[in-house]
Amino acid sequence: MKNKATRFRSISYLLILILLNTSAVLAQATTDISHENALKALLAAKEKAEQSDVLVNIAVVDAGANLKAFIRMDDSYLGSIDIAIKKAKTSRYFDINTGDLGKLSQPGGIIYNIELSNDGLITFPGGVPIKNENGKIIGAIGVSGGTIEQDHEIAIAGANSINK
Amino acid sequence: MKNKATRFRSISYLLILILLNTSAVLAQATTDISHENALKALLAAKEKAEQSDVLVNIAVVDAGANLKAFIRMDDSYLGSIDIAIKKAKTSRYFDINTGDLGKLSQPGGIIYNIELSNDGLITFPGGVPIKNENGKIIGAIGVSGGTIEQDHEIAIAGANSINK
Amino acid sequence: MKNKATRFRSISYLLILILLNTSAVLAQATTDISHENALKALLAAKEKAEQSDVLVNIAVVDAGANLKAFIRMDDSYLGSIDIAIKKAKTSRYFDINTGDLGKLSQPGGIIYNIELSNDGLITFPGGVPIKNENGKIIGAIGVSGGTIEQDHEIAIAGANSINK
Amino acid sequence: MKNKATRFRSISYLLILILLNTSAVLAQATTDISHENALKALLAAKEKAEQSDVLVNIAVVDAGANLKAFIRMDDSYLGSIDIAIKKAKTSRYFDINTGDLGKLSQPGGIIYNIELSNDGLITFPGGVPIKNENGKIIGAIGVSGGTIEQDHEIAIAGANSINK
Known part of the structure; x- marks a missing residue:
């Protein structure tokens, strides 16, 4: 027994x-960001911006580089709407921080004037990939309105929030 | 005394x-929608969509017809990103429900093919102005993904939410 | 024992x-078409076109509506390059046969002039969704160059090929 | 006798x-690439990319600089769709390797910012003309996704394949 x-x-x-x-x-x-997570990233970035006393536009795109969520803080630059979206798209188009792409696209750089592709890229800091808990890229976030350092920090805060 | x-x-x-x-x-x-209210309208519309079991894209523009907030529900149409934004813009461009504009833009109508202006208008239902508590228009909301009746209802729910 | x-x-x-x-x-x-399957759909559509003695352009987009594969048969219309791609994108944007969308976008239709959204839609037949073996849409195929009936038939042949 | x-x-x-x-x-x-040869160049380039363990987008344009064939390998950059096509077009527009054009378009160069013409050129390596057996240019191939050296090598492999 x-x-x-x-x-x-x-x-x-x-x-x-x-x-x-x-x-x-x-x-x-999952291999594509959900709208709940896109919203979470958006609000985490917004909170970071408020703490830093910066007014920004924040855009999140999905794995297909299509707009998933967006918010523009009151009194932030109107011109930053398009830049935030383009930063997010650029980041997902090449799975890279936009600032890193910009280092290569300068005069004399190996991909000079790549910005003219894809209906216009933005290659200064403020766009970063969003990864899932396994490190796979599932979207990207773009921030515009502060200094490039602030934009990058705020984007990082948004991207990191979804795995907390 | x-x-x-x-x-x-x-x-x-x-x-x-x-x-x-x-x-x-x-x-x-206020004469311009705040980002807090834009977010409130967005989430109220999303809640209405979930209750109606419809998957939609929702866009809010401010008094200047510039994008203020946006969300795309998971598995909603990719083609509805642009349509939701265009419905919101169209509504604020002419301070009108988009469906009402569409009645006038048909062949033989008094503003036939107005859709070709402003980088493309959308003139079927789903875009409605957002008013403050005094009835002044401070922005607009556009919804796309369901039937035109559902899109309109969801947009109304979003627009009405900010004065509650 | x-x-x-x-x-x-x-x-x-x-x-x-x-x-x-x-x-x-x-x-x-999988929820996104592979390039091997995109190529398979392309060649199946091409074979069907050759059997029907029609010269066409064939485009396949992925789940994100991004171009995945394309071929233009010799002597087919130059103007059909863009139409084939737009048919495939339109089909995936709204998960529908493009011809079915066109029925609704006529003057007086419920989505009149929807073609002006998304940088230009094509809403006559020739674009059909591609589904995986579970019936989930993983991309779309667009065909242009023959009659609308031929284009539709050729697109169907391409879409059906990947589950054989 | x-x-x-x-x-x-x-x-x-x-x-x-x-x-x-x-x-x-x-x-x-022939003075224009056939679709069979375009496909041959595409698959030869793809094979070279697979051997080099690089994920790329590959585009072939004909003598008229119009898209003839295209394939995007799974998990290659979304932003490379447009770049591969633009490299192929740029190469045929000026019958030149794109990298050679880029040497002349730098600040101070004789054709500075030529990239702004033709809806956007790409002038770094990865686009090469395709010649027939007599050395006449009949099209071009553009590759994007690897390093510029890899892209160029893969494009060369594609272009050379059709005369074997």
Whole structure:
């Protein structure tokens, strides 16, 4: 009896392990940002901007580089609407921080004037990829309105928020 | 005593009047939608869409017809990003429900093909002005993804939310 | 012994069933078209066009409505390059056969002049969604160069090819 | 006898010469890339990319600089769709390797900011002309997704494939 019970328990453990594995597969990380997470990133970035006393536009695009969420803070630059969106798109187009792309597109750089592609890229800081918990890029966030350092910091705050 | 009390009361009234007046000035209705209200309208519209089991894109523009807030629900149409934004802009461009404009832009209509202006208007239902508590238009909301009736209802829910 | 063996076999079957289930999850259908399948759809459509003696342009877009594959048959219309691409994009933008959208966008229709959105839609037949084996839309194909009936038939042939 | 035979041989030679010449005319090189060759160049470039473990977008344009064939490898940059097409077009617009054009368009260069013409040129490496067996340019190929050196190498592999 004891032996039988032990064997049964062993098999049960095995089944549970297999089932857990199955459920782990089912719960695999999504490869496209949800609107809830896009909103979360937006609000985290906005909070960071408020703490830093900066007025910005914030855009989030999905894995397909399509606009997912956007907000413009009161009294922020009107010209920053398009820049925030273009920063987010540029970041996802090339899976890169926009500022890093800009280092390569200067006169004499290896991809000089790449900004003229894709209906206009923005290649100064403020656009960063958004990754899921496995590190896979699922979208991007673009921020415009402060200094390039502030924009970048605010974008980072937004991008990091979804895995907290 | 009585006189003194009367005088005191008179001064009190005067103070109250002044304070009331001041507060009336302070509380005067804004003429441009705030980002907090844009977000409120966005989320009210989203809630309405969820109740109606419809997947939509929602855009809010300010008094200057510039994008203020946007969200795209998961699995809603990709083509509705641009349509939601254009509905909101169209509504504010002419301070009208987009569906009402569409009645006038049909072949033979008095403003036939007005859709070709302003980088493309959308003149079917789903865009409605947003008014402040005094009835002044301070922005507009555009919704796309459901039937035109659903889009209109959801836009109304969003527009009405900010005066509650 | 026999009893024990039977029980062991039963458990083995159970394990195999569970494992199969797990592997079914692992092999779950992709939600974005691969370039191999895009090429397959392209060539199946081209073969259909050749059988029908029609010269066409064929475009395939992915789940994000971004261009994935394209071919223009010799001597087909130059103007059909853009139309084939726009048909594919339009179909994915609204998850619909382009011809069905066109029925609704006529003068007096509920979405009149929707063609002016998204940098220009094409709403006559020739664009159809591409679905995976579970019926989920993973892209779209657009064909231009023949009659609208031929374009539609060729697009269907391309879309159907990837689940064969 | 000898004389007759000689004469006959002379006539034979003449006939052969005429026939050879005729066949040379009949087999004259095409001046526009066929879709079969465009596909061949595309797949040769793709094979080279796979060997080099690089994810790229590949575009082929014809003698008229119009899109002839295109493929985007899975997980390659979304922003490279437009760049690959623009590289191919730029190369055919000026019958030049795009990288060579870029040397002349830098600040101070003789064609500074030529990139602003033609709806946006791309003037870094990755676009090369495609020539027929007689060396006449019949189209061009553009590659984007790797380093500029990789893109150029892959484009060369595609362009060279059609004369093998």
